[in-house]
Amino acid sequence: xxxxxxxAGLHKSFGRTxxxxxxxxxxxxxxxxxxxxxxxxxKSTTIRVLLGLLRADSGAARMLGKDPWHDAVExxxxxxxxxxDVELWPGLTGGEAIDLLSRLRGGGRALDKRRRDxxxxxxxxxxxxxxxxxxxxxxxxxxxxAALASxxxxxxxxxxxxxxxxxxxxxxxxxxxxxxAAGKTVLLSSHILAQVEKLCDRVxxxxxxxxxxxxxxxxxxxxxxxxxxxxxERPATGLDALPGVHxxxxxxxxRVRFAVDGAHLDGAVRALTGFGIRSLVSHPPxxxxxxxxxxxxxxxxxxxxxxxxxxSGSRGGRGEAR
Amino acid sequence: MTTAPGTGTSxxxxxxxxxxxRTRALAGVGALVRFGLRRDRVRLPVWILALFAGTLATAxxxxxxxxxxxxxxxxxxxxxxxxxxxxxxxxxYLDDYTxxxxxxxxxxxxxxxxxxxxSVLTVTRHTRAEEETGRAELVRSTAVGRHxxxxxxxxxAALANxxxxxLLALGLSGLGVGSVDTGGSLLYGFAHAAVGLVFAGTAxxxxxxxxxxxxxxxxxxxxxxxAYVLRAAGDAGGDGGDALSWLSPxxxxxxxxxxxxxxxxxxxxxxxxxxxxxxxxxxxxxxxxVGAGLRAARLGNAAASGALSxxxxxxxxxxxxxxxxxxAGLLLMGAMYGSILGDAEDMLKNIEQIQEAxxxxxxxxxxxxxxxxxxxxISVVAAVYAVMAALRPRxxxxxxxxxxxxxxxxxxxxxxxxxxxxxxAGGTALLLAAGIGFGASGAASTxxxxxxxxxxxxxxAYAPALWVTSGLTLALFGWFPRAVAAAWxxxxxxxxxxxxGQLLQFxxxxxxxxxxxxxxxxxxxxxDWTPPVLLTLLAAGLVWLGLAGFRRRDxxxx
Numbered sequence: 001x002x003x004x005x006x007x008a009g010l011h012k013s014f015g016r017t018x019x020x021x022x023x024x025x026x027x028x029x030x031x032x033x034x035x036x037x038x039x040x041x042x043k044s045t046t047i048r049v050l051l052g053l054l055r056a057d058s059g060a061a062r063m064l065g066k067d068p069w070h071d072a073v074e075x076x077x078x079x080x081x082x083x084x085d086v087e088l089w090p091g092l093t094g095g096e097a098i099d100l101l102s103r104l105r106g107g108g109r110a111l112d113k114r115r116r117d118x119x120x121x122x123x124x125x126x127x128x129x130x131x132x133x134x135x136x137x138x139x140x141x142x143x144x145x146a147a148l149a150s151x152x153x154x155x156x157x158x159x160x161x162x163x164x165x166x167x168x169x170x171x172x173x174x175x176x177x178x179x180x181a182a183g184k185t186v187l188l189s190s191h192i193l194a195q196v197e198k199l200c201d202r203v204x205x206x207x208x209x210x211x212x213x214x215x216x217x218x219x220x221x222x223x224x225x226x227x228x229x230x231x232x233e234r235p236a237t238g239l240d241a242l243p244g245v246h247x248x249x250x251x252x253x254x255r256v257r258f259a260v261d262g263a264h265l266d267g268a269v270r271a272l273t274g275f276g277i278r279s280l281v282s283h284p285p286x287x288x289x290x291x292x293x294x295x296x297x298x299x300x301x302x303x304x305x306x307x308x309x310x311x312s313g314s315r316g317g318r319g320e321a322r
Numbered sequence: 323m324t325t326a327p328g329t330g331t332s333x334x335x336x337x338x339x340x341x342x343x344r345t346r347a348l349a350g351v352g353a354l355v356r357f358g359l360r361r362d363r364v365r366l367p368v369w370i371l372a373l374f375a376g377t378l379a380t381a382x383x384x385x386x387x388x389x390x391x392x393x394x395x396x397x398x399x400x401x402x403x404x405x406x407x408x409x410x411x412x413x414x415y416l417d418d419y420t421x422x423x424x425x426x427x428x429x430x431x432x433x434x435x436x437x438x439x440x441s442v443l444t445v446t447r448h449t450r451a452e453e454e455t456g457r458a459e460l461v462r463s464t465a466v467g468r469h470x471x472x473x474x475x476x477x478x479a480a481l482a483n484x485x486x487x488x489l490l491a492l493g494l495s496g497l498g499v500g501s502v503d504t505g506g507s508l509l510y511g512f513a514h515a516a517v518g519l520v521f522a523g524t525a526x527x528x529x530x531x532x533x534x535x536x537x538x539x540x541x542x543x544x545x546x547x548x549a550y551v552l553r554a555a556g557d558a559g560g561d562g563g564d565a566l567s568w569l570s571p572x573x574x575x576x577x578x579x580x581x582x583x584x585x586x587x588x589x590x591x592x593x594x595x596x597x598x599x600x601x602x603x604x605x606x607x608x609x610x611x612v613g614a615g616l617r618a619a620r621l622g623n624a625a626a627s628g629a630l631s632x633x634x635x636x637x638x639x640x641x642x643x644x645x646x647x648x649x650a651g652l653l654l655m656g657a658m659y660g661s662i663l664g665d666a667e668d669m670l671k672n673i674e675q676i677q678e679a680x681x682x683x684x685x686x687x688x689x690x691x692x693x694x695x696x697x698x699x700i701s702v703v704a705a706v707y708a709v710m711a712a713l714r715p716r717x718x719x720x721x722x723x724x725x726x727x728x729x730x731x732x733x734x735x736x737x738x739x740x741x742x743x744x745x746x747a748g749g750t751a752l753l754l755a756a757g758i759g760f761g762a763s764g765a766a767s768t769x770x771x772x773x774x775x776x777x778x779x780x781x782x783a784y785a786p787a788l789w790v791t792s793g794l795t796l797a798l799f800g801w802f803p804r805a806v807a808a809a810w811x812x813x814x815x816x817x818x819x820x821x822x823g824q825l826l827q828f829x830x831x832x833x834x835x836x837x838x839x840x841x842x843x844x845x846x847x848x849x850d851w852t853p854p855v856l857l858t859l860l861a862a863g864l865v866w867l868g869l870a871g872f873r874r875r876d877x878x879x880x
Contacts (some may be wrong), residue, residue, distance in 0.1 A: 053877040081729035087722040099626030105730035127619040
């Protein structure tokens with residue numbers, strides 16, 4: 001497979017603020033790639049560099065084999081973009097805005113009117129309303145329809161469903177699956193972890209303008225702790241001493257909970273067997289936990305005065321709550 | 323408002339049932355006034371000090387320029403023409419042309435326009451602009467009454483006007499010029515405030531009508547323009563024929579005859595109109611929703627037309643409203659000036675002395691020399707459009723609306739270029755509209771058919787100066803996007819030098835700094851190809867520079 005997007009060591013500063021600090025990103029052709037990170041991590045900046053709207057200070061970025069800054073217009077004909085905060089022209093209707101964006105992108109190609117109307121229908125959008133009359137969610141739909149009605153081979157989606165209701169979220173996921181089936185590449189920046197878990201083949205997590213982890217979800221899970229909840233015939237003891245086991249908590253009735261590193265799962269389960277397993281529930285780490293693993297220290301320092309919550313303990317607690 | 327039935331009409335209802343309703347509607351106004359003053363802590367003092375310093379400097383200038391009584395008598399004779407009166411004020415000031423009378427005659431009408439502008443922008447900024455951005459909604463969700471925003475905006479504008487009035491009164495009476503006495507200075511200062519209040523009230527109405535701050539201030543500015551044109555047309559008619567001036571608040575202020583007769587009562591007309599318009603604003607505001615205008619939003623086309631999907635067609639669509647508004651305004655303005663052209667000639671034919679004076683200035687006929695002065699005003703109004711239109715890419719950029727377009731197959735140069743094309747072609751079309759209006763009605767009022775062509779060409783001759791203005795705006799946009807508002811200097815400077823420069827006799831080099839100063843003063847002067855060609859080349863260079871800058875900088879995103 002060839003890379004649709006490859007970024008290495010990207011830097012971008014705004015005045016004294018460092019938005020990107022050596023970011024790396026690789027997106028394979030035909031995959032849906034999740035782009036995760038807290039607010040201000042540099043996700044939108046990265047996407048805008050890819051769009052040639054911002055000029056990187058240093059580092060290499062290639063998209064579809066071209067330079068995003070120099071070949072911007074040429075690249076734009078092959079991609080579609082949905083910004084996270086869609087602003088429309090107050091005097092133009094949603095339908096007009098969709099046509100405008102699609103035709104300007106097309107570079108002469110005819111707009112697929114059937115596809116456009118079908119998407120308007122599926123997203124339950126009224127195309128005759130003026131831009132000023134739309135709510136945030138409806139403005140977002142206009143941008144989504146304009147992007148997906150095109151036959152672009154690459155979709156850059158920057159928190160595309162912020163403001164959409166859960167029903168529309170389902171429609172959006174269907175449409176992305178269709179795009180993937182049609183062989184399109186998608187870079188999806190999102191805060192909605194369930195969305196990313198469902199849609200994305202691979203994920204990159206960034207923080208403070210730097211990539212902290214990248215890979216498939218199963219790869220990431222392997223690197224992270226699984227939560228085990230078990231009921232045993234005899235009280236399970238000595239689990240604390242096992243390598244890679246954390247946060248052991250024994251409850252009444254022989255129930256035990258603990259978190260175990262992916263590499264030591266086998267040993268921990270073997271040890272449990274010795275006490276006679278009655279029931280066993282294992283929670284793979286959720287994306288939230290993956291995220292928290294990278295941002296946990298930040299959160300912890302923010303909540304340093306929450307004295308009783310030891311850093312690891314609070315993580316375990318969150319996992320169980322799910 | 324939730325006034326109980328009957329409480330509004332019953333004069334005898336105890337105050338306890340009325341007061342709560344009123345205080346509820348105005349709740350939070352004190353905090354909003356303080357907030358408004360805090361937000362405008364730089365803006366308003368700059369306005370006030372600039373107007374104050376400008377007036378004081380002019381008064382000082384008079385002393386050096388017209389030291390001798392003969393000088394003053396001679397300038398009074400020059401002023402005593404329709405052109406001179408249209409530019410300044412009513413003829414009555416000329417009877418005894420002291421320094422004070424000169425100030426009231428030449429400066430009052432001019433600064434009143436700027437005071438009006440300050441008031442309109444202040445009111446719009448604190449009302450409609452707040453609603454448009456959604457900030458008002460956040461504020462209104464707290465314990466703030468429904469009339470508090472408008473009331474606070476009007477109070478802030480009133481305080482600014484009051485400060486200016488007091489400053490002018492103090493500063494002018496402290497100058498120690500004989501005819502500029504304390505009583506006259508007080509009246510002179512408060513004449514400004516009274517006009518400012520009228521236009522603050524006007525803005526209170528226009529912000530209710532449209533849902534957009536830009537449209538609301540545009541409408542109010544059109545009212546200021548109309549008030550100025552009415553007084554110009556009226557005053558040009560001389561002593562007996564100034565009925566039109568009595569329709570204009572600026573005309574009222576000038577008819578206080580500060581430093582001459584010191585009449586206070588015309589200001590009462592202003593105050594009455596200010597109260598009336600403000601009350602209308604409050605009343606209209608209860609008939610609409612927060613964030614909406616008085617006109618309900620209409621549905622539009624579900625699909626874009628072919629023209630709309632091309633960059634130029636799209637830019638034209640965005641500029642359409644403003645272009646049509648300016649076009650209608652300039653056509654009317656031209657027609658209005660044209661209609662007094664005939665009177666101007668008749669009136670002056672009888673006065674041989676003035677005829678000679680004007681021929682000395684270089685005009686073929688009285689009408690033509692008057693027309694060449696009107697052209698300055700017309701070209702400055704068109705330049706205001708040229709700047710506003712060329713600023714559009716910047717406002718699209720900061721609003722986040724450029725981003726999705728520039729993520730399509732549309733290049734930056736084509737996007738900015740299409741806006742610039744509309745700005746330059748639109749500005750030229752505006753000159754044409756004004757020239758046609760002026761020419762047609764001028765030809766009719768003088769009976770000289772040749773004037774139609776002459777005046778149209780005279781207006782169009784200013785097109786290269788407009789292109790330079792738009793080009794400069796684009797160059798700023800490309801290289802110093804945050805300082806793009808500096809482009810306003812061009813029309814303001816052109817107005818001050820082209821208009822006031824004639825009165826105050828500025829040195830030539832000041833005139834030469836303005837692109838408008840290089841345009842041959844048609845129809846009075848001969849046409850010369852060199853300046854327009856050079857200006858066109860300069861404009862092309864600025865456009866090239868601007869596009870080059872825009873291509874290499876970051877797009878500003880939200």
